[in-house]
């Protein structure tokens with residue numbers, strides 16, 4: 001069965017087909033014969049609902065509820081709603097007047113009128129409103145490029161950053177995509193370009209806001225960091241009175257991110273490491289868990305964001321946020337980009353924003369735990385495995401050899417799992433984290449175990465766990 005399926009059927013047909021897909025052996029075939037993984041097919045089928053989870057309301061009502069800038073949700077009823085309410089009350093009065101008339105005077109015409117007036121009022125179709133962002137007003141159905149200028153005295157980070165906005169003609173969720181918060185991570189930049197220029201705002205329900213290069217200064221220098229060597233993704237939600245990084249984080253968060261209803265932050269592996277395309281989120285957070293199920297068949301890894309990451313800060317103000325990792329830094333990996341775009345296209349369809357050109361109907365491999373395997377000696381690393389490989393306890397993953405003495409040692413899998421991230425072949429030191437292996441267990445059981453374990457841990461222990469996460473976004 002192909003992983004990417006082009007599908008253009010109706011909703012009812014889709015539900016049926018997705019069900020068939022969910023119970024088909026596709027996933028088991030792909031991931032070989034692990035019994036525990038096969039069971040995850042049942043636990044994590046693809047979505048059957050196309051809009052917001054947890055409701056079976058008509059699509060129009062859904063879009064009304066989830067429409068618009070959170071800051072504007074409290075606004076007065078729209079004009080069309082007021083007019084409609086007045087019409088309804090006029091109809092009620094009319095019906096009352098008629099019922100007071102004697103039965104003999106009721107003509108055929110009046111009967112028709114009563115019948116007409118007793119019909120329920122037509123549903124109110126919500127209207128899209130202009131989007132207020134960065135001091136500009138974006139009209140429904142428009143695609144615009146805005147500019148975000150972090151208000152800094154630091155010349156180097158004061159360059160306006162392009163913000164691309166596709167504001168749908170009809171109401172719906174506001175989805176934000178951020179890339180290159182680390183300036184050397186290129187795959188996300190390309191993902192946003194491919195995705196956002198194929199959007200059709202005139203046919204969209206909702207809004208997509210894309211910031212392809214958040215750290216423009218780092219991007220120009222080919223660096224992960226800001227000009228002051230700080231990692232921007234440790235400073236959210238920022239502060240208007242703090243360091244340059246704090247202020248930049250605050251400006252982004254305050255001016256753009258708080259308007260989002262969903263956030264996908266795009267990253268790659270760091271420091272000569274590469275990642276299997278995967279999304280990461282705190283699956284213990286119910287909103288994030290639901291959101292994570294909208295991305296089609298991409299691998300999912302549970303993890304709490306480090307302090308100061310954009311996704312953690314967004315989650316803290318109630319925005320479901322996910323990090324999408326794909327490939328490594330300083331390179332454009334076409335396969336990873338394609339997989340990421342497919343996941344986001346599927347997301348846009350599942351949120352009801354725009355039908356996907358490609359809909360990814362495979363079930364998701366979900367990992368609630370992962371560990372890094374390290375080199376026990378320094379030397380030249382040559383890997384025997386590739387990203388995505390399934391490994392079993394005892395398998396040799398790679399070998400590190402001292403180039404002078406010609407002595408070497410193998411790095412061996414200590415549990416069954418899947419390679420989610422790995423170092424590129426290079427010179428490594430003793431203790432270097434080489435393979436990031438997802439633990440394959442039955443997802444439901446793992447989720448319960450992980451939640452209990454995390455609740456038991458002190459804040460210090462949780463911090464240690466996160467520090468141990470080599471490849472933080």
Ligand SMILES: [Zn+2]
Nearest residue numbers: 182267268473
């Ligand atoms: Zn990153």
